[in-house]
Amino acid sequence: MRILHTADWHLGKIVNGVHMTDDQAFILDEILQIIDSYQPDIMIIAGDLYDRSIPPKEAVELLSKVITNITVEKRLPLFAISGNHDSPDRLGFGTALFRSQELYMATKIEEALSPIALNEVDGKVEVYLIPYLEPSEVRQYFDDENIKTHQTAMEKIVETIHETKDKNARQIVVAHTFLAGGMETDSEDRLTMIGGTPYVNASIFEEFHYIALGHLHQPQKITQDYIRYSGSILKYSFSEANHQKSVAIVDIDKAGKCEIEKVPLKPIRDMRKIEGYFHDFLDGTTLKPTEDYLHIGLLDDGQLINPIGKLREYYPNILRLERVVKNKDQQTQDINMIRKKQKMSHLQLFQAFYEEMKGDTIPPKRNTYIEKVIDKLHQEERRK
Amino acid sequence: MRILHTADWHLGKIVNGVHMTDDQAFILDEILQIIDSYQPDIMIIAGDLYDRSIPPKEAVELLSKVITNITVEKRLPLFAISGNHDSPDRLGFGTALFRSQELYMATKIEEALSPIALNEVDGKVEVYLIPYLEPSEVRQYFDDENIKTHQTAMEKIVETIHETKDKNARQIVVAHTFLAGGMETDSEDRLTMIGGTPYVNASIFEEFHYIALGHLHQPQKITQDYIRYSGSILKYSFSEANHQKSVAIVDIDKAGKCEIEKVPLKPIRDMRKIEGYFHDFLDGTTLKPTEDYLHIGLLDDGQLINPIGKLREYYPNILRLERVVKNKDQQTQDINMIRKKQKMSHLQLFQAFYEEMKGDTIPPKRNTYIEKVIDKLHQEERRK
Numbered sequence: 001m002r003i004l005h006t007a008d009w010h011l012g013k014i015v016n017g018v019h020m021t022d023d024q025a026f027i028l029d030e031i032l033q034i035i036d037s038y039q040p041d042i043m044i045i046a047g048d049l050y051d052r053s054i055p056p057k058e059a060v061e062l063l064s065k066v067i068t069n070i071t072v073e074k075r076l077p078l079f080a081i082s083g084n085h086d087s088p089d090r091l092g093f094g095t096a097l098f099r100s101q102e103l104y105m106a107t108k109i110e111e112a113l114s115p116i117a118l119n120e121v122d123g124k125v126e127v128y129l130i131p132y133l134e135p136s137e138v139r140q141y142f143d144d145e146n147i148k149t150h151q152t153a154m155e156k157i158v159e160t161i162h163e164t165k166d167k168n169a170r171q172i173v174v175a176h177t178f179l180a181g182g183m184e185t186d187s188e189d190r191l192t193m194i195g196g197t198p199y200v201n202a203s204i205f206e207e208f209h210y211i212a213l214g215h216l217h218q219p220q221k222i223t224q225d226y227i228r229y230s231g232s233i234l235k236y237s238f239s240e241a242n243h244q245k246s247v248a249i250v251d252i253d254k255a256g257k258c259e260i261e262k263v264p265l266k267p268i269r270d271m272r273k274i275e276g277y278f279h280d281f282l283d284g285t286t287l288k289p290t291e292d293y294l295h296i297g298l299l300d301d302g303q304l305i306n307p308i309g310k311l312r313e314y315y316p317n318i319l320r321l322e323r324v325v326k327n328k329d330q331q332t333q334d335i336n337m338i339r340k341k342q343k344m345s346h347l348q349l350f351q352a353f354y355e356e357m358k359g360d361t362i363p364p365k366r367n368t369y370i371e372k373v374i375d376k377l378h379q380e381e382r383r384k
Numbered sequence: 385m386r387i388l389h390t391a392d393w394h395l396g397k398i399v400n401g402v403h404m405t406d407d408q409a410f411i412l413d414e415i416l417q418i419i420d421s422y423q424p425d426i427m428i429i430a431g432d433l434y435d436r437s438i439p440p441k442e443a444v445e446l447l448s449k450v451i452t453n454i455t456v457e458k459r460l461p462l463f464a465i466s467g468n469h470d471s472p473d474r475l476g477f478g479t480a481l482f483r484s485q486e487l488y489m490a491t492k493i494e495e496a497l498s499p500i501a502l503n504e505v506d507g508k509v510e511v512y513l514i515p516y517l518e519p520s521e522v523r524q525y526f527d528d529e530n531i532k533t534h535q536t537a538m539e540k541i542v543e544t545i546h547e548t549k550d551k552n553a554r555q556i557v558v559a560h561t562f563l564a565g566g567m568e569t570d571s572e573d574r575l576t577m578i579g580g581t582p583y584v585n586a587s588i589f590e591e592f593h594y595i596a597l598g599h600l601h602q603p604q605k606i607t608q609d610y611i612r613y614s615g616s617i618l619k620y621s622f623s624e625a626n627h628q629k630s631v632a633i634v635d636i637d638k639a640g641k642c643e644i645e646k647v648p649l650k651p652i653r654d655m656r657k658i659e660g661y662f663h664d665f666l667d668g669t670t671l672k673p674t675e676d677y678l679h680i681g682l683l684d685d686g687q688l689i690n691p692i693g694k695l696r697e698y699y700p701n702i703l704r705l706e707r708v709v710k711n712k713d714q715q716t717q718d719i720n721m722i723r724k725k726q727k728m729s730h731l732q733l734f735q736a737f738y739e740e741m742k743g744d745t746i747p748p749k750r751n752t753y754i755e756k757v758i759d760k761l762h763q764e765e766r767r768k
Contacts, residue, residue, distance in 0.1 A: 054438055057473040057768070068480040089441040094478060094487075096452040101481045384441070 001120050003172070004035060005248040007046035007214030008232035010085065010187075012059030014051075015236060015271075015293070016319040021058045026268040027233045028066050031247060034263055035074060038249050041120070043076050046214030046230065047083025047132055047176030049091065053384045067103060077102035079116070081131040083176040083214055084189060087384065088131065106131050106174075109141045113160055117169070122254040124169035128161055128208075130154075132176040132215075134379055150177065150191065154200045162207065170256040173205060176214040179222045182229065186239040187217055190345060198345075202227050209256035212248075219246050219262055226250075226258045235271040238295045238320070269293055269317060275324055278304055281311055289314040297324040346374045385504050387556070388419060389632040391430035391598030392616035394469065394571075396443030398435075399620060399655075399677070400703040405442045410652040411617045412450050415631060418647055419458060422633050425504070427460050430598030430614065431467025431516055431560030433475065437768045451487060461486035463500070465515040467560040467598055468573060471768065472515065490558075491515050493525045497544055501553070506638040508553035512545055512592075514538075516560040516599075518763055534561065534575065538584045546591065554640040557589060560598040563606045566613065570623040571601055582729075586611050593640035596632075603630050603646055610634075610642045619655040622679045622704070653677055653701060659708055662688055665695055673698040681708040730758045 009028075013020045035043070050059055070076050080103075082091045088107035095105040104116050106129035115126035138153035139145065147153050154177060165171055178191055180199035191198035202222040205211045211227045217240055219231030230248045235241060246262040253259075275297035276286030294315050298307065300323070308321050341349065350370050354362040362370070393412075397404045419427070434443055454460050464487075466475045472491035479489040488500050490513035499510035522537035523529065531537050538561060549555055562575055564583040575582035586606040589595045595611045601624055603615035614632045619625060630646040637643075659681035660670030671678075678699050682691065684707070692705050728736065734754050738746040746754070 057471060060477055061473050064477045064479075067478065072480050087441060089445050093444055093448045094451065094482065095448075096456050097482050097485045097487060098478065100484050103478075103481060 001042075001118075001122065001125060001252045002038065002040040003210065003212070003248075003250040003252065004031075004038065004040040004043045005046065005212045005228070005230045005250055006031065006044070006233060007176070007212075007230045008048045008083070008217055009045065009063075010048055010051040010232065010234075010236060011063055012051045012055035013234075013236055018293070018317070018319065019056075019058075020234065020236075021056075021062060023234055023268055025062055027265055028062070030265055031233070032066070032069060032074075034247060034249075035070070035076060038263070040076065040249065042118070042127075043070060043078050044172075044174050044212045045078070045080040046174050046212050047081045048085045048214055048232075049080065049083070050086050052085060053087035053090065053382070071098075071101045071103045075102075077104070077118075079104045079127055079129060079174060080106070081129045081174055081176055081214070082107040084132045084191060084382070086132075087382075089383075104129060109133055109137060109157075112157055113164070115161075115165070115171075117166075124166060125252075126166060126169045126171050128171060128173045130157060130173065130175040130177075134375075134382070136375065136379065150198055151200050155204055158204050170209045170252060172210045172212065172252075173208045174212045174214075175205075178215055179213065179227070179229075181222055182216045183218050183220060185217045185237055185243075187232075187237040188215055210250055210252060210258050212250075218243050219248070225260060228260065233265060234267055235293075238271065238273055241271055241273045241295070271319075273297070275299060278307055278311075281314070284314070287315070291315075291317055294318045295320040295322070297322050299324050346378075347371055350374070385426075385502075385506065385509060385636045386422065386424040387594065387596070387632075387634040387636070388415075388422065388424040388427045389430065389596045389612070389614045389634055390415065390428070390617060391560070391596075391614045392432045392467070392601055393429065393447075394432055394435040394616065394618075394620060395447055396435045396439035397618075397620055402677070402701070402703065403440075403442075404618065404620075405440075405446060407618055407652055409446055411649055412446070414649055415617070416450070416453060416458075418631060418633075419454070419460060422647070424460065424633065426502070426511075427454060427462050428556075428558050428596045429462070429464040430558050430596050431465045432469045432598055432616075433464065433467070434470050436469060437471035437474065437766070455482075455485045455487045459486075461488070461502075463488045463511055463513060463558060464490070465513045465558055465560055465598070466491040468516045468575060468766070470516075471766075473767075488513060493517055493521060493541075496541055497548070499545075499549070499555075501550075508550060509636075510550060510553045510555050512555060512557045514541060514557065514559040514561075518759075518766070520759065520763065534582055535584050539588055542588050554593045554636060556594045556596065556636075557592045558596045558598075559589075562599055563597065563611070563613075565606055566600045567602050567604060569601045569621055569627075571616075571621040572599055594634055594636060594642050596634075602627050603632070609644060612644065617649060618651055619677075622655065622657055625655055625657045625679070655703075657681070659683055662691055662695075665698070668698070671699070675699075675701055678702045679704040679706070681706050683708050730762075731755055734758070 011024055049063060067078060070078050082088050092107035098105060112130040115128045118125040135147055135149055135153040138156060139147040142156055147156055177200050178198050179202045205227050213229045216229045217232040219229060221228045228248060231245055233245060235243060245265045249261045249263055251259045269292050271293040273295040274287055276299060278298055278300050280286040294317060296318055311318055351362050395408055433447060451462060454462050466472050476491035482489060496514040499512045502509040519531055519533055519537040522540060523531040526540055531540055561584050562582050563586045589611050597613045600613045601616040603613060605612045612632060615629055617629060619627060629649045633645045633647055635643045653676050655677040657679040658671055660683060662682055662684050664670040678701060680702055695702055735746050
């Protein structure tokens with residue numbers, strides 16, 4: 001049985017003020033061609049189909065067109081879940097109606113626990129679709145006060161699946177979550193940190209046959225070859241400049257063993273960082289004229305007149321232009337401090353703020369209170 | 385063949401600050417019961433499913449639940465179009481996928497011209513779904529400069545249908561439009577007035593067998609019994625206080641003749657206007673305590689202390705409270721002027737403003753220009 005695994009489409013994404021819709025339409029067209037070449041038996045999209053709860057109408061139109069092509073024209077069964085960027089209610093519209101066309105879209109916890117059974121020529125396969133869920137939703141559903149973190153929430157779900165699964169079948173699990181050890185970029189949004197960590201241990205998934213993951217934008221396996229992030233379809237920040245984006249083609253044999261091929265995606269416009277001197281850019285020594293999305297670092301020391309205007313004649317899609325000043329200790333320190341803060345959770349940021357204001361660490365009671373407030377705000381934001 | 389015809393659900397509607405979702409869920413449940421009692425062969429929703437382009441998530445959830453119940457559980461074929469309040473792109477999501485479940489949702493002009501054919505025991509029926517369209521969209525589609533008004537746009541569509549229809553079949557046409565002679569209320573939004581009028585003549589529909597209309601909120605036939613507005617499912621403004629809301633049950637015989645029954649809808653809370661003296665309200669003489677939505681007019685002359693607070697103890701859902709002052713000439717004149725202005729089109733309002741500012745009527749060239757600007761704004765608003 002052959003699977004095409006992709007994730008993190010982020011339709012409607014705006015990067016540095018630029019709408020990525022054309023780039024997304026181009027790359028999705030490439031995925032349609034990969035379907036034709038590789039002829040998978042099913043396709044998986046592991047969450048974050050949209051970039052936000054209320055996507056722009058162009059994104060809605062594009063998703064509608066692509067999934068219609070896949071399911072109605074190509075007749076390829078499609079399995080998808082909502083990610084932390086999607087609105088479960090909006091993405092969940094009419095999903096019961098989609099099932100007859102073999103489009104299985106899961107956005108609620110109930111749907112995570114009842115698998116879709118596939119009767120393949122080499123035996124039965126069960127697909128479990130676990131959408132992104134807040135720990136509090138899982139706690140409420142199971143009425144279990146011990147569920148406080150993403151780890152305990154996922155443990156409970158996995159445990160329930162193991163109790164009810166068909167032991168003679170192979171299991172494919174689709175999830176949108178942050179596995180410990182995974183490599184992050186600047187474009188995954190922070191997950192809730194209630195309990196102190198957004199991570200889930202990969203080990204809890206080891207007894208399934210393939211785990212199709214979404215959330216992290218870099219294609220990567222975590223601990224096992226069959227526990228895998230397909231990565232996003234495009235580079236969505238300059239921290240992803242060195243990625244090679246791809247989809248995963250997974251062949252599962254009768255015993256449940258997987259062979260995996262990463263099929264590279266070639267964007268219409270690449271996203272990259274490049275440094276050099278102003279005049280070497282202008283005469284094309286450093287870089288030939290290109291429509292790629294660029295983060296240009298200028299090494300020049302002296303004054304430059306209208307550098308962005310002049311560079312745009314050759315490189316129309318410069319998204320960032322910086323003067324690179326080497327060996328300035330204070331600057332480096334400042335940047336390091338900002339980088340450190342960018343990696344802090346909302347709770348950690350508040351703790352640091354409290355310390356700076358009050359000259360003392362936050363007492364446990366207040367800490368618990370602010371933890372709850374952050375959780376509440378986070379959920380409200382997501383539930384829009 | 386039996387049809388259940390409804391329209392103008394306006395899910396997500398807020399009336400005087402009150403979300404109508406509970407009232408809408410209640411009345412839709414009543415429609416589900418009417419389906420069970422009357423056992424129609426098909427159901428029609430003639431536009432304005434939502435109240436706005438980006439409906440609140442509660443409205444999305446409610447519509448998803450209801451149409452899933454109708455099509456998946458009751459297996460009743462459902463035909464729907466977008467109205468002037470709906471976003472064609474958002475409502476159009478995944479519609480090609482819905483077709484296998486016999487949910488036919490039309491939001492684009494192309495869809496208006498290709499009918500859905502039904503092979504009933506007593507012969508073939510063609511259903512034409514004409515969503516609400518701006519005259520400019522129709523002009524562009526047919527590349528015909530003569531299409532400038534709603535009338536000429538609809539004429540062109542109807543003409544095209546007559547050319548291509550199966551002359552041995554019966555035709556049902558579903559449309560969201562303002563037929564001349566129809567009775568308006570305060571809650572239908574203004575349609576574009578390019579060319580001076582939002583109206584379409586009912587006569588152009590006379591050669592079809594049943595015309596299921598949406599837009600006007602009062603149940604009514606226009607010129608013929610078979611050219612009919614089902615009306616909205618609820619009263620959405622006090623100008624509708626005297627309506628009896630209903631759905632139409634239509635039996636079409638082999639020859640295409642229609643018999644129509646209006647099945648009344650009973651809301652959980654009625655909406656009504658009532659006048660009386662303060663103390664007659666408080667002691668229940670004028671009106672028994674009720675949760676109905678009320679517009680209360682107080683006839684008292686003297687000072688009253690906190691009337692709204694005291695009245696709310698008996699009538700929690702007062703939406704408007706007014707002092708009714710009889711025989712005040714200036715007041716009456718002012719109100720009449722406001723009412724008159726409320727009925728003016730955007731263009732007429734601008735013309736009046738121009739006259740007031742410049743002391744002269746607007747010259748034709750400027751008039752044409754402002755007409756275009758209004759049209760453009762209107763379309764941008766709708767395309768969100």
